Amino acid sequence: MGITIRRDINVISLAQLHNQLGNDLRPVSGATVARRKISGVHISELEDPTPYLEGGELLLTTGIPVAGPALKMEAYVQRLVARGVGALGLGLGAGVDEVPHGLAEACQAAGLELLIIPTGTPFMAVSRAYWDLVGKEGQADLTASLGTQTALAQAAAQPDALASVIKALAQALGGWAAYLPADNAAATFWPESNRAILGQLWVEASRLDMAATHSASTFQIHGTDVVEYPVLVGRRAAGFLAIGAGRKLTRADRQVILTVCVLLSLKAAQAQEKDEMAAALGSAVTKLFLAGYVEAGRAQAADLGFTVPPGPVRVLVVRGSDDPTADARALEGRLSRETGWTVAGAAVQDSRLLHVEGNLACWLLDAEHDGGTTDPAETPPSFNRWGTEGSGAGAQGGRSESYTSGKQGHRHPTERCSPATDVAAVLSRPMSLGRVREEIGELTALARRLEPHQIVEVAAGQLDPRVQEWVSALRGYTRADLVSTVRAYLQHRGQWEGAARQLGVHRNSLRHRMGIATALLHADPDDPDVAANLWLALRSE
Structure with a gap:
């Protein structure tokens, strides 16, 4: 893995960086940090990162x-010293939990x-701390090729901005x-003739996304060096630039690449804001349908440009x-x-009628959905960051592997390691649409009752035909309250x-009663x- 953040004028020292970060960057010996100048910050997990280094860097590794x-x-260590690396930073908690035996001695002996x-x-x-120091002193090297920068600015203004920038x-x-x-x-690629390597790029993107390092990755595909950068919106990866x-x-090239990352980040942030606004409006329309205001919901959806199923819904x-x-x-x-x-998956993807309340999300889906026209070969599989099943690992390669190596960064509040582990659903x-109001109460009650991973499909207004017999059998037993x-x-x-605690009985008594109930x-x-x-x-009993 590797990305260098550097400048030409070497004025930032390790001591300054330590003062800025405090205990987040401290010497292994506990002694005073040297005032050695560093020319940049580089992150790499390669055994030999020196081809990507120019000397003077603070090299970070897990x-x-x-x-x-x-x-x-x-x-x-000797390779780093020979290349003139300024210092080595070891991140704990991912690759290693403590300083490997002999590393401190080897660095001290080599003067690293x-x-x-x-x-x-x-x-x-x-x-970020390094750049803060650079910015404060006003000596950041932001030089880049004017022609390239102009071309990128023009590309970003095109209708197909993403494809034009790439x-x-x-x-x-x-x-x-x-x-x-x-x-x-789907990924954006240029030129199309190299699309065959897309599968390997997804794997590396999955590796970066799982590690949440917010740094780049350097690796090889067919003997060619590849660098993959995360494109961030806040502290969350919106995508990856390979x-x-x-x-x-060259240094100018790196500045151009960072400029592209910024452009992509801005575009992703704009798209995210647009999606959040659409979600809020979709929620408002959905609430109208859930409350039984069907005509008002249809009118509001038409004004907002939302598609409402003309026929039945699920x-x-x-x-x-x-x-x-x-x-x-x-x-x-x-x-x-x-x-x-x-076509359940396609119906979910195409629906904008979603209302979220607490940990329950209610979707209104087109019951007559035709499955859409999306080419599955153009749809990449899921990142599998949650360890769940991917969808559609095809010719372009799937992100079908899950990785946990790398230094852990901050995650977005809604990001969880395994959201699929406790997801249940009622369909x-x-x-x-007019019947939705009558059914939503029972559907949400059932969703709260389901076991994790359970999916239940129910008919509107209809329980198992045996249920009344079950309730009658329990109610008819007079020696104990089997209903409760x-x-x-x-x-x-x-x-x-x-x-047993809720009923105020011993668990053996509860076992006995449940045995009778099962028999009845x-x-x-x-x-x-x-x-x-x-x-x-039994909820109403």
Whole structure:
């Protein structure tokens, strides 16, 4: 991995950087930090990063290159010293949890300053502190080729700005360039003749996204050096810029690349703001339908340019995290398989009628959705940052691997390691928009009751035909209150201790009562379908 942030005038010292960061960048020995000048900050996990270094840098690593035999460690340190590296920064908590044995001694013997970045401090914090110091002294090297900068500015103003910027960058560097969005949209690539390597780029993007290092990655594809940069909106990666230059990158080239990253970041931020506004408006329209104001909802949707299904709809209630789009995408494949509605995933992607309240997301889907016209070969699979199933790893290559190496950075509040682990969903059968208000209460109640990973498809206004017989059988037993017993058992999802505590009985008594209830029902209360129907019926008892 590697990205250098540097300038020509070497005035920033390690001591200044330490004063700026405090304990987030400290010497391994606890002594005073040397006032040695550094020319930039570089991040790399290569065993030999020296081809990408020019000397004087503070090199940051998670410890992967120094793990192993002492001879390997000493050779790594000697390569850095020979290249004139200013200092080595070791990030803890990802590759290694403590300073490898012998590393401090090897650095001291070679005259290489060794600094520690503690667990929880992202490498980007060091890079940002360096630039803060550069900016304060007003000596940042922002020189770039005027012709290239002009070409990029013109490209950014084109209707197809993303494709134009990527093409202009690739032409300026004499190679190829690609942009891989983090929202699973199709990649932008120029020239198209190199698209065959896209699969490997997705893998590296997944590696960066999982590590959340907010730094670039250097690697090789077919013997060619490739650099992949994260494009950030705030502290979250909106996508990844991959570059294969036709020549060795100069300082001006690096500035051009950073400029492109800024342009892409601005475009992504604008798109994000637009999406957030659309989501807010879509939520307002959806609330009208949920409250039964169908005509008002249709009129409002028409004014806002939203498409409302002309015919029946399906209601999808997803219980999970506060990122409903990610939750629904995590379930797309399972929705189709477990409900038999083969276009469920496409219907979710095309619907803008979504209302979120707490951890429940309610979607109104077109029950007559035709599946859309998107070419699956152009749709990349999911990042698998959550360890869930990807969708469509095809000829372009899929982000089908999950990586955890790299230094952990700050995550967005809605970003979770595994949102699919506790996502459950209820999908209704087709109904009219006018009936949604009558059904939404039961659907949301059922969604709250489901076990994690459970998906249930229900018909509008219809429970299992046996449910009334089950309730009557429980109510007819006079030696104990089996209705309250089964309701408490279901409410606590089969947890004996909690249910017994709620009923005020010993758990053995609860076990005995549940044995009687099971015999009367001629059905297993632990069966998900039986439990779901019983719970809805007993809620009003």
